[in-house]
Amino acid sequence: DAKTTQPPSMDCAEGRAANLPCNHSTISGNEYVYWYRQIHSQGPQYIIHGLKNNETNEMASLIITEDRKSSTLILPHATLRDTAVYYCIVRVVGTGGFKTIFGAGTRLFVKA
Amino acid sequence: DTGVSQDPRHKITKRGQNVTFRCDPISEHNRLYWYRQTLGQGPEFLTYFQNEAQLEKSRLLSDRFSAERPKGSFSTLEIQRTEQGDSAMYLCASSPIGQGNDNEQFFGPGTRLTVL
Numbered sequence: 001d002a003k004t005t006q007p008p009s010m011d012c013a014e015g016r017a018a019n020l021p022c023n024h025s026t027i028s029g030n031e032y033v034y035w036y037r038q039i040h041s042q043g044p045q046y047i048i049h050g051l052k053n054n055e056t057n058e059m060a061s062l063i064i065t066e067d068r069k070s071s072t073l074i075l076p077h078a079t080l081r082d083t084a085v086y087y088c089i090v091r092v093v094g095t096g097g098f099k100t101i102f103g104a105g106t107r108l109f110v111k112a
Numbered sequence: 113d114t115g116v117s118q119d120p121r122h123k124i125t126k127r128g129q130n131v132t133f134r135c136d137p138i139s140e141h142n143r144l145y146w147y148r149q150t151l152g153q154g155p156e157f158l159t160y161f162q163n164e165a166q167l168e169k170s171r172l173l174s175d176r177f178s179a180e181r182p183k184g185s186f187s188t189l190e191i192q193r194t195e196q197g198d199s200a201m202y203l204c205a206s207s208p209i210g211q212g213n214d215n216e217q218f219f220g221p222g223t224r225l226t227v228l
Contacts, residue, residue, distance in 0.1 A: 043116070043203050043219030044155065087154055100145075100217065102154030 004088045009107040018075040020106050022088030025069040030092050033064060035073045037084040078110045116220035118204050124226045125194055132190045133223045137206030144187050146179055147203040155203050194227045
């Protein structure tokens, strides 16, 4: 799996958009970008994934650059409950091995 | 609650003892994964099952570690002769196959192991 680079921590004001960047310059053509988050003392939770196009769901939006070397996870209206560690992961979908390589992630602090 | 469950949630043991953890995946999820997470780090992959077959093992899984999924449903992870370095959160996840989003892994709450 390709490696990703994320800032170790970020702050965001409650109610504002949180934009979490991820660099994945060595991504392969068949690798998807996945985002998970981990709230303290819980298991990681899937947020969103995408290949080329921007994606949106009820939790977040994912913006992938045209060259696919970086992406941004957007939480449109951050709340205190969004304080968590956010992991950006790239991996192939639909093949045999599914080991997920997590990095250290970005610790997002949402402040009132 | 139909999510992934793990038992126990916390385990304290003395060095040299054996411990066993259980994971119950979401019903009908064919794939089951074990990860280990130490403080301040992301989860590290340990092993992966598809149904009852153990298809991949990390080099992190030393000879003291063994995982089983005998009937393709629940799984157990056993650590023999525990060492202080085994202290960590052990996470289990499951995922379905045969669907477009079959890489979405659903994680359990984890078992926190402390080796004294």
